[in-house]
Amino acid sequence: MxxxxxxxxxxxxxxxxxxxxxxxxxxxxxxxxxxxxxxxxxxxxxxxxxxxxIAATRQTWVRRADVDPEEAPVRRLYVLERTDTGVFVAYVDIDAAADSEDDGYACALPDKDLELNDHSEGAEFGVDLLELYELEDWEPFEFLLPTVGALDNEGERKS
Structure with missing residues (x-):
């Protein structure tokens, strides 16, 4: 494909x-x-x-198989925002169960990058970082739109 x-x-x-x-x-x-x-x-x-x-908001990128984990220690990145100068990404390190509570104990990030382990604000990087990754998923914005002609409690269209 x-x-x-x-x-x-x-x-x-x-x-x-x-x-x-x-x-x-x-x-x-x-x-x-x-x-x-x-x-x-x-x-x-x-x-x-x-x-x-192709980099855009609401994408998940996974580290390419041919990339050394030391070069790209986080397996998955989620693009929070695409800017003119780069991308804001959140680390989605499912394999290491990293979160903002663990202070890097179970995190695959090197010590110098631990302050970037912020899942709510993300960290800004150049788009070239994504060359170490491949696009895994892209959630389209239309899933965020309210339902047109919402139904009331009886399943009838609201007027």
Missing amino acids: SMLAFLEEQIGGQALGDHLTAAVNDLTEREQITRAEAYQRITELADAGDPAV
């Missing part, structure tokens, strides 16, 4: 199209190239799994 097919499966064609179009708009502004060139470049980069193109 290609990366584009995986992304479409994760968030749907419309959301993926919107995401890629935003990247195209940014690229055409930065590099003054045609939209056709920008679409081709962005599509190729997205299909190759380039984090600079």
Whole structure:
């Protein structure tokens, strides 16, 4: 399965199209190239799994199998926010059961990074950090939207 097919499966064609179009708009502004060139470049980069193109809020990334755990001590990262300069990630270190209570005792993080073990605020890193990881899951925003035409207690549409 290609990366584009995986992304479409994760968030749907419309959301993926919107995401890629935003990247195209940014690229055409930065590099003054045609939209056709920008679409081709962005599509190729997205299909190759380039984090600079595909990284977004509500994604879970897992450390690639070929990456040394000492280079990337946390197995899973959750993207809390994508910014212009990088990503805010929360460490989701399920394997080591790390949390804000353990002060790193069971955490796989090196001592110098223990202060980054904050699951509520996250830590800011450059998008290039995600090159050590691969996209595992992407929760689309439409799951956060309220139900249209909510039902009352009897199962009837509210007016």
